[in-house]
Amino acid sequence: xxxxxxxAALTLTLPDGSQRTVAPxxxxxxxxxxxxxxLLMAAVAVEVNGAIQDLxxxxxxxxxxxxxxxxxxxxxxxxxHSAAHILATAVRRLRPDAKIGFGPSIxxxxxxxxxxxxxxxxxxxxxxxxxxxxxxxxKYPFVREEVSRAxxxxxxxxxxxxxxxxxxLGEDEIISTYTDGPFIDLCRGPHVPxxxxxxxxxxxxxxxxxxxxxxxxxxxxxxxxTAFFKKDELDAHLLRIEEARKxxxxxxxxxxxxxxxxxxxxxxxxxxxxxTVVYNALNDFIRERQRDDFHEIKTPLLYxxxxxxxxGHWGKYKENMFLVLDNETGEHxxxxxxxxxxxxxxxxxxxxxxxxxxxxxxxxxxxxxxxxLTGALSGLTRVRQFQQDDxxxxxxxxxxxxxxxxxxxxxxxxxxxxxxxxxLKFATxxxxxxxxxxxxxxxxxxxxxxxxxxxxxxELKEGDGAFYxxxxxxxVLDSIGRPWQLGTIQLDYSNPERFDLTYVGEDNSxxxxxxIHRAVSGSLERFIAILIEHFAGAFPVWLAPEQVxxxxxxxxxxxxxxxxxxQLHDAGIRVHLDARSETLKYRVAEGARMKVPYMVVxxxxxxxxxxxxxxxxxxxxxxKANSLPLDEFVSRVVKEDKSRTLTxxxxx
RNA sequence: GCUGACGUAGCUCAAUUGGCAGAGCACCUGAUUUGUAAUCAGGCGGUUGCCAGUUCGAUUCUGGCCGUCAGCUCCA
Numbered sequence: 001x002x003x004x005x006x007x008a009a010l011t012l013t014l015p016d017g018s019q020r021t022v023a024p025x026x027x028x029x030x031x032x033x034x035x036x037x038x039l040l041m042a043a044v045a046v047e048v049n050g051a052i053q054d055l056x057x058x059x060x061x062x063x064x065x066x067x068x069x070x071x072x073x074x075x076x077x078x079x080x081h082s083a084a085h086i087l088a089t090a091v092r093r094l095r096p097d098a099k100i101g102f103g104p105s106i107x108x109x110x111x112x113x114x115x116x117x118x119x120x121x122x123x124x125x126x127x128x129x130x131x132x133x134x135x136x137x138x139k140y141p142f143v144r145e146e147v148s149r150a151x152x153x154x155x156x157x158x159x160x161x162x163x164x165x166x167x168x169l170g171e172d173e174i175i176s177t178y179t180d181g182p183f184i185d186l187c188r189g190p191h192v193p194x195x196x197x198x199x200x201x202x203x204x205x206x207x208x209x210x211x212x213x214x215x216x217x218x219x220x221x222x223x224x225x226t227a228f229f230k231k232d233e234l235d236a237h238l239l240r241i242e243e244a245r246k247x248x249x250x251x252x253x254x255x256x257x258x259x260x261x262x263x264x265x266x267x268x269x270x271x272x273x274x275x276t277v278v279y280n281a282l283n284d285f286i287r288e289r290q291r292d293d294f295h296e297i298k299t300p301l302l303y304x305x306x307x308x309x310x311x312g313h314w315g316k317y318k319e320n321m322f323l324v325l326d327n328e329t330g331e332h333x334x335x336x337x338x339x340x341x342x343x344x345x346x347x348x349x350x351x352x353x354x355x356x357x358x359x360x361x362x363x364x365x366x367x368x369x370x371x372x373l374t375g376a377l378s379g380l381t382r383v384r385q386f387q388q389d390d391x392x393x394x395x396x397x398x399x400x401x402x403x404x405x406x407x408x409x410x411x412x413x414x415x416x417x418x419x420x421x422x423x424l425k426f427a428t429x430x431x432x433x434x435x436x437x438x439x440x441x442x443x444x445x446x447x448x449x450x451x452x453x454x455x456x457x458x459e460l461k462e463g464d465g466a467f468y469x470x471x472x473x474x475x476v477l478d479s480i481g482r483p484w485q486l487g488t489i490q491l492d493y494s495n496p497e498r499f500d501l502t503y504v505g506e507d508n509s510x511x512x513x514x515x516i517h518r519a520v521s522g523s524l525e526r527f528i529a530i531l532i533e534h535f536a537g538a539f540p541v542w543l544a545p546e547q548v549x550x551x552x553x554x555x556x557x558x559x560x561x562x563x564x565x566x567q568l569h570d571a572g573i574r575v576h577l578d579a580r581s582e583t584l585k586y587r588v589a590e591g592a593r594m595k596v597p598y599m600v601v602x603x604x605x606x607x608x609x610x611x612x613x614x615x616x617x618x619x620x621x622x623x624k625a626n627s628l629p630l631d632e633f634v635s636r637v638v639k640e641d642k643s644r645t646l647t648x649x650x651x652x
Numbered sequence: 653g654c655u656g657a658c659g660u661a662g663c664u665c666a667a668u669u670g671g672c673a674g675a676g677c678a679c680c681u682g683a684u685u686u687g688u689a690a691u692c693a694g695g696c697g698g699u700u701g702c703c704a705g706u707u708c709g710a711u712u713c714u715g716g717c718c719g720u721c722a723g724c725u726c727c728a
Contacts, residue, residue, distance in 0.1 A: 101728095102726095102727050102728065103727090103728090104726060104727055104728090105726085106726050107726075113727095119655070119656055121656095121657095165727085165728050168728090176728085178728095185728075186728045189728095205722065205723080206656075206722085206723085207723030207724070208654070208655030208656060209655085209724045210654075210655090210724055212727080213724065213725065215653070215654060215724075219654065219655050220655090221656085222655095222724080224723085250720095250721095254663075255663090261719095261720090262719095263701080263718065263719045264718095264719095266718090373653055373654090374653070374719085375653065375654070375655095375724080376653090376724095377720090378722095553686065554685040555685065556685075581683095581684070582690090582691080583684090583685090583686050583690080584685095584686055584687060584688060585686080585687095585689065585691090586686095586690050586691075587688090589688090589689035589690050590690080591689090592688095593689080593690095599688080601687065601688060603686095603687060604687090605687085613687080613688080615688060620689075621688085623688060623689090625687090625688085
């Protein structure tokens with residue numbers, strides 16, 4: 001710790017360029033107050049040299065000085081972390097036996113972990129929330145104290161989890177505690193000035209969570225909540241959760257009759273006739289995109305463990321593989337493949353390759369099996385059996401930049417077709433890795449060059465790469481702004497060695513290729529889940545299981561309706577005729593519920609004029625009479641289907 | 653896998669303080685012939701997830717199993 005009494009005076013540079021000179025150890029609150037009393041009222045925290053700290057942490061360094069108010073994004077983290085302390089304050093009052101764990105702010109709000117004999121119930125949650133309101137009303141200041149290790153140990157004698165954390169702190173670290181009223185916590189801060197700053201919050205749910213995320217340690221009870229500075233922001237957040245719930249692909253999947261799951265095959269999907277249409281439409285799209293520059297192959301699903309020993313999966317990934325009993329040996333010598341990579345290598349290896357063939361891109365839609373933990377399974381997003389739009393590129397090292405550029409463009413334009421936007425993440429060498437530093441230097445710089453050539457912004461994820469090479473990950477944002485990690489481009493220098501892959505170079509000698517692993521959709525199952533939620537079940541025409549539904553007004557016009565249906569069908573449109581003796585209103589309502597893009601109503605007028613009256617999805621009761629000649633409607637739908645248009649345009 | 657909650661008709665959900673399990677929708681039949689978001693009537697439909705135990709009696713209570721859901725990554 002710096003001995004502040006003897007250090008030189010600090011110089012603080014404010015955003016307007018003006019400077020203040022203060023003694024080391026001065027509280028930021030004093031500096032803020034000197035700028036303006038009202039600013040002090042609005043201040044949540046300060047930023048010194050880019051590092052956030054609260055108003056009651058002594059200043060120790062010179063540099064830039066900025067006051068953070070509710071308008072600054074980082075202030076929200078401070079508020080939420082303080083909310084976690086307020087939650088703990090409330091819990092301790094009502095359940096004095098609760099031992100405290102960690103209570104950080106997270107993307108969506110905050111949580112606090114407690115060790116208790118009896119798990120919390122929803123009633124407890126309501127009680128904690130109202131107790132929190134009392135703590136807020138009592139307006140306790142968050143008091144910071146810097147203490148010695150021995151003092152800290154004394155303060156947390158009853159909290160073994162805190163003591164454990166304390167024991168891990170380095171010798172030179174400042175140990176601080178924060179107190180709000182009756183509650184004291186070992187905490188680095190920063191915090192808002194007092195508990196009354198927390199106005200708009202809600203406890204959302206509880207769940208078990210392992211201490212330090214380690215399944216070997218004890219299970220704690222975690223309480224999740226969220227907090228905002230403004231009421232409308234909290235309301236908007238809760239509304240977004242509600243909106244996400246309405247879009248839940250598991251609910252829509254049943255409603256729209258797309259797929260089902262069965263307890264006899266947990267984690268595997270039964271695609272209905274309608275769901276299969278969506279699946280195939282997606283598959284056709286990917287195939288079409290990959291027709292020119294890729295080579296589609298199909299490889300076995302079942303392999304002898306010898307392959308997995310070479311690939312290293314037998315040692316590292318066996319838990320996640322479905323092993324198959326070989327009756328002849330009585331051993332589980334075979335396994336369903338959990339990934340396509342090794343099978344692609346085997347095919348590559350089976351013949352000699354010239355440098356002229358490279359880059360060589362193998363793509364596969366084979367079925368994969370991964371034995372995920374039962375508790376990890378969830379709808380279509382986490383399954384045990386799935387297909388990937390998997391690609392392995394074999395290339396020369398000097399082709400990396402061009403190839404990555406090619407794949408980046410390919411992936412981004414793919415997402416664009418669905419109206420999805422992507423954010424890029426560049427992940428570099430992890431601590432545990434294979435290959436020389438020199439190799440990593442080359443790999444990272446090639447990837448980075450290619451990435452920067454796109455001119456797109458990206459986030460650097462240092463140390464997040466695969467153990468065999470750096471990668472670019474694609475975080476896709478759906479229509480309600482939720483991120484999903486989908487595509488990936490991974491450089492691999494390791495497997496060419498393991499599998500002794502070669503190509504014949506210009507010099508007529510054998511060279512080692514590099515491999516790029518590429519996925520665009522991740523798994524097709526999960527991608528469809530995302531699409532269902534992204535479109536809220538209202539697929540564009542090209543993906544819709546049923547594109548047009550024909551509704552004759554009375555059975556007098558069934559003949560014409562059949563003619564209309566046939567003409568659409570012959571044009572390649574997915575069309576159904578609903579000539580049931582239900583009222584038109586009823587049939588329209590049902591078609592709308594199934595989110596059919598177009599319903600065409602035909603009666604006397606249409607039969608006489610050779611037209612259809614087009615009901616467009618989403619127009620609701622505002623539906624106008626969109627009368628179109630049949631031929632024109634058919635060609636418009638065909639065009640919309642072929643061009644994969646996102647909006648509905650085939651109407652008058 | 654672990655913690656917690658849940659599992660009743662195809663779906664959404666009632667009910668049973670341990671005593672004949674019910675509604676709406678869907679489905680089937682009939683009537684109705686409808687001009688754009690639910691026409692009327694009747695009917696079919698259940699080993700209350702599975703297996704044990706307690707009990708005169710279990711869908712209800714107890715235990716085990718299976719499945720589903722929330723979470724187990726955010727770090728004083």
